[in-house]
Amino acid sequence: SNNEILSIAQDAYGYIWIGTKKGLNRFDGNTFRQFYSDSSRNSLPEDEVHKLRWLDKERLAVITFTGLHIINTRTLETRNLIIPADSLNSLLRVNKVFDASADNNGNIFIITTGGFYQFNNKNELVFRYDHNPGAFGLNVVMTENNTLLLATFDGPYIYHIAQKELHAVNKNDDVFYRQIAAQKKYLSVMHSDENSFSVRVPEDNEFSWF
Numbered sequence: 001s002n003n004e005i006l007s008i009a010q011d012a013y014g015y016i017w018i019g020t021k022k023g024l025n026r027f028d029g030n031t032f033r034q035f036y037s038d039s040s041r042n043s044l045p046e047d048e049v050h051k052l053r054w055l056d057k058e059r060l061a062v063i064t065f066t067g068l069h070i071i072n073t074r075t076l077e078t079r080n081l082i083i084p085a086d087s088l089n090s091l092l093r094v095n096k097v098f099d100a101s102a103d104n105n106g107n108i109f110i111i112t113t114g115g116f117y118q119f120n121n122k123n124e125l126v127f128r129y130d131h132n133p134g135a136f137g138l139n140v141v142m143t144e145n146n147t148l149l150l151a152t153f154d155g156p157y158i159y160h161i162a163q164k165e166l167h168a169v170n171k172n173d174d175v176f177y178r179q180i181a182a183q184k185k186y187l188s189v190m191h192s193d194e195n196s197f198s199v200r201v202p203e204d205n206e207f208s209w210f
Contacts, residue, residue: 001025001034007052009060011073017060019049024062024071035071035078042078044069045095055102067095068110081108081119089114089130099189101140101148103161111137111150116159116166127164139189141197149177151199155184180208 001023009017016027024035024044037044045067053061055070062069068081085091094114101109106121113135118127131137131154139151150157156169158177168184169177181187181201190198190207198209 001032001036001047006048006050009052009054011060012057013073015073017052017073019052019062021049022047024049024069042080045080045082050097051099053100055100055108059102061100061102061108063097063100065096066092068097068100068108070108079123081110081123083110083112083114083117083125083128086128086130088132094130098137099139101142103142103145107161109140109148109159111140111152113137116140116150116157118161118164127166129166138187139192141189141192143176143197149180149189149197151187151189153186155182156180156187176210180210 002020004021005018007019011017018025018027026033035044037047046064049062049064051063053063055061058072058074060071060073062071069078071078083094085094094112096113097110099111108119110117115130115136117125120126135153137150137152141149143149146161148159150159156177157166158169158173159166180199185201185203187199187201190200196210200207
């Protein structure tokens with residue numbers, strides 16, 4: 001659909017998924033199938049796909065700057081998660097998605113310019129943190145079964161899923177989290193998988209692998 005490629009992923013069935021400046025593509029080795037934004041309810045929120053992120057072995061998160069699109073790569077069933085605006089944050093701000101993750105209970109976690117949000121397995125928004133002023137998030141990493149690490153413009157944050165509790169990493173947290181980056185220092189996650197992740201802290205010119 002477009003030659004400017006922003007992200008690539010391969011599913012369990014061998015298909016290659018390609019996110020571009022204009023649409024999502026699935027390649028079977030011979031032909032492409034394209035997915036675009038249109039007037040239907042569950043199409044892409046917009047055509048520009050910034051990142052592809054696996055939520056599990058079948059569900060692929062398609063990250064756009066106007067919402068999160070989820071496609072089941074086996075059934076091709078799709079849905080969108082759109083965060084509602086509030087009195088301080090516009091619809092565009094809270095839905096400028098940078099990353100997403102999921103746990104084994106079906107919860108989906110979304111980090112955006114506007115903040116951090118959790119949807120349960122019924123697509124209900126059950127936690128929201130709206131960050132003001134300034135931009136908030138960049139990446140979400142599952143570090144333990146009940147804990148997420150958030151890489152933000154204001155330094156590392158921790159979210160405890162069961163308690164629905166979010167806070168900036170501080171001196172009371174485990175040394176593992178305190179060594180990732182100092183408070184208030186912008187950091188970004190360069191890669192993450194089930195066993196490891198790496199972090200870059202531009203201010204200190206540091207790259208760390210965990």
